[in-house]
Amino acid sequence: MAEGPFRIGVDVGGTNTDAVLMTSSFEILAKHKATTSTDVVQAIAEAIAAVVAQSGVDPTEVTQVMLGTTHATNAVLERRDLGRVATLRIGGPATKSVPPLVTWPEDLRRVVSAGEVIIDGGFEFDGTEQVPFDRPGVEAFLDSLDGPPDAFAVASVFAPVSDAHELQAAEILRARFPDTPVSLSGAIGSIGLIERENACVLNAALIEVAHKIVAGLGAALDQHGIDAVQYFAQNDGTLMAMERVLQFPVLTIGSGPANSMRGAAHLSGLAEAIVVDVGGTSTDIGVLASGFPRESAIPVEIGGVRTNFRMPDLLALALGGGTIVGDASDGTDIRVGPESVGHQLTNDALSFGGAVKTLSDAANKSGRASFGSHSPDAMTDDVADLALRRIDEMFEDGIDRMKLSRSDQPVVAVGGGSVLMPPTLAGVSKIVRPDHHDVANAVGAAIASISAEIDQIFSLDGTTRDETLESAKADAIGAAVALGAVPEATEVISLEELTMAYMTDNIIRLRIKAAGPLR
Amino acid sequence: MGASVFGGGGGGDPYMGGLMAGQAIETGGEVELVALDSLDDDDLILPVAMVGAPTVMAEKFLSGDEGARLRTEIEQTLGRRVSAVACGELGGINGVIPVTWATNTGLPMVDCDLMGRAFPELQMTTAALAGISINPVVMTDERGNLVKFDTITPEWAEKMVRTVVTSMGGEASMCLYPMTVAQAKEATVVGSVSRAMEVGRLLLEAADDPIAALCASVDGYALIEGKIVDVERQTTEGFSRGSVTIEGTGGHNGRFLRLEFQNENLVAMEDGRVVASVPDIITAVDVHTARPIVTEQLRYGQRVSVIALPCDPIWRSPEAIELVGPRVFSYDIDYVPVEELHG
Numbered sequence: 001m002a003e004g005p006f007r008i009g010v011d012v013g014g015t016n017t018d019a020v021l022m023t024s025s026f027e028i029l030a031k032h033k034a035t036t037s038t039d040v041v042q043a044i045a046e047a048i049a050a051v052v053a054q055s056g057v058d059p060t061e062v063t064q065v066m067l068g069t070t071h072a073t074n075a076v077l078e079r080r081d082l083g084r085v086a087t088l089r090i091g092g093p094a095t096k097s098v099p100p101l102v103t104w105p106e107d108l109r110r111v112v113s114a115g116e117v118i119i120d121g122g123f124e125f126d127g128t129e130q131v132p133f134d135r136p137g138v139e140a141f142l143d144s145l146d147g148p149p150d151a152f153a154v155a156s157v158f159a160p161v162s163d164a165h166e167l168q169a170a171e172i173l174r175a176r177f178p179d180t181p182v183s184l185s186g187a188i189g190s191i192g193l194i195e196r197e198n199a200c201v202l203n204a205a206l207i208e209v210a211h212k213i214v215a216g217l218g219a220a221l222d223q224h225g226i227d228a229v230q231y232f233a234q235n236d237g238t239l240m241a242m243e244r245v246l247q248f249p250v251l252t253i254g255s256g257p258a259n260s261m262r263g264a265a266h267l268s269g270l271a272e273a274i275v276v277d278v279g280g281t282s283t284d285i286g287v288l289a290s291g292f293p294r295e296s297a298i299p300v301e302i303g304g305v306r307t308n309f310r311m312p313d314l315l316a317l318a319l320g321g322g323t324i325v326g327d328a329s330d331g332t333d334i335r336v337g338p339e340s341v342g343h344q345l346t347n348d349a350l351s352f353g354g355a356v357k358t359l360s361d362a363a364n365k366s367g368r369a370s371f372g373s374h375s376p377d378a379m380t381d382d383v384a385d386l387a388l389r390r391i392d393e394m395f396e397d398g399i400d401r402m403k404l405s406r407s408d409q410p411v412v413a414v415g416g417g418s419v420l421m422p423p424t425l426a427g428v429s430k431i432v433r434p435d436h437h438d439v440a441n442a443v444g445a446a447i448a449s450i451s452a453e454i455d456q457i458f459s460l461d462g463t464t465r466d467e468t469l470e471s472a473k474a475d476a477i478g479a480a481v482a483l484g485a486v487p488e489a490t491e492v493i494s495l496e497e498l499t500m501a502y503m504t505d506n507i508i509r510l511r512i513k514a515a516g517p518l519r
Numbered sequence: 520m521g522a523s524v525f526g527g528g529g530g531g532d533p534y535m536g537g538l539m540a541g542q543a544i545e546t547g548g549e550v551e552l553v554a555l556d557s558l559d560d561d562d563l564i565l566p567v568a569m570v571g572a573p574t575v576m577a578e579k580f581l582s583g584d585e586g587a588r589l590r591t592e593i594e595q596t597l598g599r600r601v602s603a604v605a606c607g608e609l610g611g612i613n614g615v616i617p618v619t620w621a622t623n624t625g626l627p628m629v630d631c632d633l634m635g636r637a638f639p640e641l642q643m644t645t646a647a648l649a650g651i652s653i654n655p656v657v658m659t660d661e662r663g664n665l666v667k668f669d670t671i672t673p674e675w676a677e678k679m680v681r682t683v684v685t686s687m688g689g690e691a692s693m694c695l696y697p698m699t700v701a702q703a704k705e706a707t708v709v710g711s712v713s714r715a716m717e718v719g720r721l722l723l724e725a726a727d728d729p730i731a732a733l734c735a736s737v738d739g740y741a742l743i744e745g746k747i748v749d750v751e752r753q754t755t756e757g758f759s760r761g762s763v764t765i766e767g768t769g770g771h772n773g774r775f776l777r778l779e780f781q782n783e784n785l786v787a788m789e790d791g792r793v794v795a796s797v798p799d800i801i802t803a804v805d806v807h808t809a810r811p812i813v814t815e816q817l818r819y820g821q822r823v824s825v826i827a828l829p830c831d832p833i834w835r836s837p838e839a840i841e842l843v844g845p846r847v848f849s850y851d852i853d854y855v856p857v858e859e860l861h862g
Binding site for chain 1: 534535538539543572575577580581582619662689746768820822
C-alpha cells in the first residue's frame with residue numbers, strides 16, 4: 001500500500017472528465033475517464049469517487065485536489081450564469097475615442113453591461129500621473145447606476161505600471177457597495193488597455209461562476225470525506241489557490257490544453273517536444289518549451305471578446321479516433337473527415353459492431369492498433385492504408401507548421417485517439433506514447449506548479465539593464481513563493497524583453513513568469 | 520489593413536487604428552473621401568499623423584478631439600480655412616487616423632498622402648522632396664497641451680518632435696506640411712488612400728490563395744514563405760532597429776531570408792544578395808490570411824510570407840534616393856527597383 005499524503009487531479013473537458021490519484025512523488029495509483037455529463041458537479045464527484053475506490057486509499061489522506069474545468073469558458077461561450085458588470089475606465093481625457101465594451105458582440109454586451117464610464121486619471125508609461133484622478137467622477141457614476149451591479153470592473157491607463165488610481169477607485173466602490181466584488185485590471189492583464197479591460201470585465205462577470213465551481217468541488221469532496229486544499233488550473237499550465245480563483249476566474253479559461261501539455265511533459269519526461277493530443281473528433285498540436293506550453297503571440301478571442309491572455313499556441317486538426325472515413329464517388333480515392341462519430345465511437349464504429357467506417361477501424365484493420373469487440377471487415381485493406389497514409393501526412397504537416405527549426409524533434413502522443421499515430425513520421429526524431437497518456441489532462445493538473453507573473457515597464461536611467469533584470473526576476477520569484485511555491489525550487493520559466501520605439505529615454509518592458517512546486 | 524500592407528511593417532497596429540476610426544464613424548458619421556481634382560487649386564489641405572511608441576498607443580489612445588484642436592490652431596496661424604485633411608503616411612494607424620479627425624472636424628479626407636508607405640522620419644516625405652515647407656508644425660496631446668513651432672529644415676523638426684513626444688507621454692498628434700491643392704498635385708502620392716482601401720477589401724474577402732491575390736493587386740513579389748527562426752531587436756536613438764531571419768518552408772525549403780528593419784522593413788537579403796530594398800515596400804504578412812504584421816509584432820516561430828512591392832515612382836529619382844534610399848539608413852548598397860531584381 002502506497003503511503004500518503006495523496007493528491008487528486010481532475011480535468012473537466014468539453015467531452016471527457018479525467019481524474020487521477022497520485023502519491024506526493026507522482027506515482028499514479030488510480031485513473032478514471034468518463035463522458036462529461038451535463039451536471040458538471042456530478043461529473044467531478046463521480047470522478048473523485050472512482051479514483052478513491054479504485055486506489056483503496058483512505059480519503060482522509062488526500063490532502064490536495066487540483067481541478068481544471070471549462071465552467072468559465074462555457075459560461076462566456078453560452079452567455080449564461082454571467083454577472084452584470086459596471087465598468088469604470090480611468091483614462092480620460094485620453095482613450096475617449098474607443099469607449100469600454102464597444103468592441104464586444106452585441107448579445108454578450110447586453111447580458112453583461114450594467115453601465116460604463118470614462119473618468120479622468122491614469123498614468124504615463126513612466127508611472128507619472130497622466131492627469132489627476134477624478135474622485136467626484138466616480139461618485140457621480142455610482143449615483144447614476146440603477147442599484148448595485150453584480151460586480152465592478154476597473155481599468156486605468158498603464159495600470160500595469162501603476163495601479164494607484166485603480167486602488168483609489170476600488171476604495172470608493174467598496175465604501176459605497178461593500179458586498180459587490182471589484183476586479184482591477186492591473187492584477188489581471190498586461191499592456192494593451194482594450195484587451196486588459198475586456199479581460200477584467202469578463203473576470204468580473206465570472207465571479208459568480210467561480211463561486212459555483214468552488215462550492216461544487218467543495219460539495220464533491222465533502223461527499224467523500226476528503227478534507228484537502230483545493231487548487232485550480234489556469235491557462236498557462238500552472239495552478240492558483242482557491243482564494244485566487246474566486247478573484248480571478250477568467251484565468252481558468254484555456255486550462256484544458258495547458259494541462260494536457262504539462263501532463264505530456266511529465267509522463268514522457270521530455271521538456272522540449274511537440275505534443276500531439278488526439279481525441280475523438282480533433283487533434284491539438286502544441287509545443288513544449290522548458291516543460292511549459294509555448295504561448296500564442298497573437299491576442300486571443302474568448303466568445304468574441306479580444307483579450308491579451310497568453311494561451312497555449314495550438315494548431316487544431318479535424319482528425320480523431322471517431323473521424324469518419326468515406327469512399328470517394330469514383331472508388332479510386334477516399335475522404336477523411338471532418339465529420340466524426342464523436343462519443344458514439346463505441347456504438348457506431350465497425351470495430352464495435354456498428355456500421356460507420358472510422359479512423360479507429362482503419363488503425364485496427366492495418367494492425368496499427370487492436371481494440372474493440374468486432375473485426376472491421378467492412379473496410380478493405382486498400383481503404384485502411386489510404387486513410388492512414390492521409391492522416392500521417394496531416395500529422396507531418398501539422399507538426400512541421402508548429403516546429404521552430406528544421407531539425408527532427410521528439411513527439412509526445414497523448415489522448416485516447418493517439419493509437420492512430422504511426423511509429424515514425426517524417427521530421428520527427430521519435431514518437432513517445434507514455435503510460436497513462438489517456439489521462440494526460442488530469443495528470444497535468446495534479447503535477448502542476450504554482451506560478452506568478454510580472455509585466456512592467458522599467459526606466460534604465462541611473463541603473464543597468466542587468467540590475468533591472470535581476471531585481472525584476474527576484475520580484476517574480478517572490479510573488480510565486482507568496483502563493484505557496486517551495487522557495488528553493490522556484491525559478492523563472494519565461495522572460496520576455498521588449499524595447500519601445502520612438503522614445504528618447506532608455507526604457508524596457510519586461511514580462512517575467514516564475515513557478516515552483518507546491519509546498 | 521490595406522494601409523498596413525503599404526506601411527512596410529511600420530505605421531502602427533491596424534487593430535487600434537481601425538477601432539478608433541470605426542468608432543468615430545459610428546458616432547460622427549461616414550467620412551467623405553475626395554479626389555484632389557475635386558477641390559480648388561488654392562484650397563488648403565492639412566496632412567496629419569500620430570507620432571509615438573506603438574506600445575503607448577495600445578494603452579493611451581486618442582481622446583478624439585485632437586484633430587479639431589490642430590485645425591483651429593492652423594487656421595488661426597495661417598489666417599485661412601482648411602478644406603480637407605490628408606494622411607501624413609500610410610500605415611495601420613496613420614493611414615486611418617485622419618478618418619477620426621475628419622469626422623471630428625466635419626472635413627472631408629483627401630485621397631493622397633506624403634509617403635505612399637511609412638517611413639521613420641519627418642523629412643522622408645514627398646512634400647520635402649518637392650521643397651514644400653514643413654512649417655508650421657503643430658503638436659497636441661489628449662490633455663490639450665499644444666506646441667507650435669517653425670524649423671529651418673524638416674530634419675530639425677524631426678529632432679524637436681521627438682523631444683516633445685517624450686514630454687507628452689510617449690505619443691502626440693500633429694499636423695505638418697500644410698499645402699494647397701495645387702502643391703499637393705505635385706508633392707503627394709495621389710490616389711494612395713483609395714488604393715489602400717482596395718487592398719484592404721481584397722484581404723477581407725478571403726481568396727483561395729490570398730498571397731497570390733495580394734501580389735497581383737499591388738504588383739508585388741512573394742520573396743519567401745517560411746517560419747521566423749530569429750528575431751533581434753535593439754533601440755538606438757529612439758528607433759526600434761533589428762532583423763528577422765525567415766527559414767523557408769514547403770516549396771521554399773532550405774532558403775533563408777534576412778529582413779532588416781528600423782521601425783519599417785528596409786532591406787531583404789538572401790545568400791548575401793539584396794532581393795529588395797527601401798524605398799520599395801517590404802511587408803511581412805500572415806502566411807494563411809495575407810494580413811500584414813508590423814515589425815513590433817514579429818515573433819519567433821511565426822509563419823509568414825514576405826512580399827515586396829514597388830514604391831511610388833516619385834521615390835525613384837536620384838534626389839529621392841538621396842532622401843530615402845538604402846544609404847540614408849546606413850546600408851552601403853545601390854538601390855535597384857524590385858521589378859528589375861525579380862522581373
